[in-house]
Amino acid sequence: MPKAASTRITPRLTPLLLSLAPLLHAWLPRQRWFAGKGTPVTGFSPVSATELLPVDGGGLLHLLVRAHQNGTPGPGDCYQLLLGVHHTLPTRLAPAFIGRPQDGPLAGRAVYDALQDPRLAGLLLERLRTPGQLGTLRFDRALSTAIPAGLPPRRLDAEQSNSSLVYGDTFILKVFRRIHPGVNPDLELPLALARQHCSRVPAPVAWFEATDLDGTGEPATLGVLQPYLRGSEDGWQLALRALSAGSGFLAEARALGRATAEVHTALAAALPAVTLGRPQTRLLAAGMKDRLEAAARAVPALSPYVPGLRAAFEAVAGTPDDGHSLEAQRIHGDLHLGQTLRTPDGDWSVIDFEGEPARPLAERREPQPAVRDIAGMLRSFDYAAGTLPQALDSARAGETPSPWNAEWAAGCREAYCEGYAEASGTDPRSEPALLRAYETDKAVYEVLYEARHRPDWLPVPMAAVRRLALP
Secondary structure, eight states: OOEEEEEESSSTTHHHHHHHHHHHHGGGGSSSSTTTTSEEEEEEEEEEEEEEOOOGSEEEEEEEEEEEETTOOOOOEEEEEEEEESSSSGGGGGGGEEEOOOTTTTTTTTTGGGGGGGHHHHHHHHHSSOOOOOTEEEEEEEETTTOTTOOOOEEEOOOOOOOEEEEEETEEEESHHHOOOOHHHHHHHHHHHHTTTTTTTTOOOOOEEEESSGGSSSOOOEEEEEEOOOEEEHHHHHHHHHHHHTTHHHHHHHHHHHHHHHHHHHHHHHHHHEEEEEEHHHHHHEEEEEEEHHHHOOOGGGGGGGGHHHHHHHHHHOOHHHSEEEEEEEOOOSOGGGEEEEEETSOOOOOOOOOOOOOOOHHHOBBBBBBHHHHHHHHHHHHHTSSSSSHHHHHHTTTOSSSSSSSHHHHHHHHHHHHEEEEEEEOOOOOOOHHHHHHHHHHHHHHHHHHHHOOOOOGHHHHHHHHHHOO
């Protein structure tokens, strides 16, 4: 394999990025994983560049760049780009085309999204098969798992905040796009769970990272390779199919509760937990109230319900002398039906431990009450019950002020909590004030998200808001 070249911010890297900047200005904001939509990009600054395959003869260029935007404080978000470079782009790769630089070291060559090129995607797997350092990049792997050579890659179409490649229906590689200093929880937590022999989460097989992001000496996770659960179906699609067929989902919800409890138990054993006293609990409640006030300013439809919703958070704050404390541990952080998979043999797995990508990485790595995950799943059952087209149509017409299939959602919620209690010995319903507060906080987040990105879906979380605002 040709030797890779790597560089940090040097006289050579600056003209490279200057020549690519006009192409990135047009291409980057259109990507699903670009976080700064709606705000103009004013420029780019280089972080590092590595030729995973020399670009002179049709190679693979790894870039970390910061995008600067109007009115955005701080140094700008850092993005990971994998760019193919070729003199003549094959017709089959036309959808991946980004552009041709007018000047600089790549002048006149076709630059394109390398993850859409099977040849270059295969090269990335080869790098993961061979641990070692390539300039500022480091590749590592679990030697207990063999990674066969030559597995054919295919890119998954459903991109969210990251990009994913499947190799031979054997492994899946998640490539993180928005990069933060520190170990990503989507690597850290599955590795910790593997040490506890928790079978609910696919154990990482290989990963790669930037070893010294921005010269801080702190590594940053760039991608994780895990087993691909071939033939699995995600919980969201299974729930919608059950709803469409008029079928129950109680057994599945109970099994999901048990799976969640097993993951929480293993995480508590693998990583330090903390006790949150009254001051920390009050800060937690204050953060929820602050998010509510900000959401109400942005979404006027929320304003009439603010007093009732605020009461849910004040109940958690409690009184200064009640001796109340909360146990906090590492959790999933963004748990919902879409983050679960049921394998062909009926077992449930939990995936995507990155947490909410919009939150700072340091915040996502903090211990939190496990009930936050539980509240996220309970909200997901409500979402499923209100997402079918006929339910959305009814909500827009103002016909139904409560969850659309209330009986289905309530049954799933109860079954999930029962399953959790069976496996953990702790029933999340035993702390109703805390559970209500976290459900409320999640519903407020959903209202803000839907108002900004999917206004037609706003009735779904607003139904929960009306319910949660009641005394």
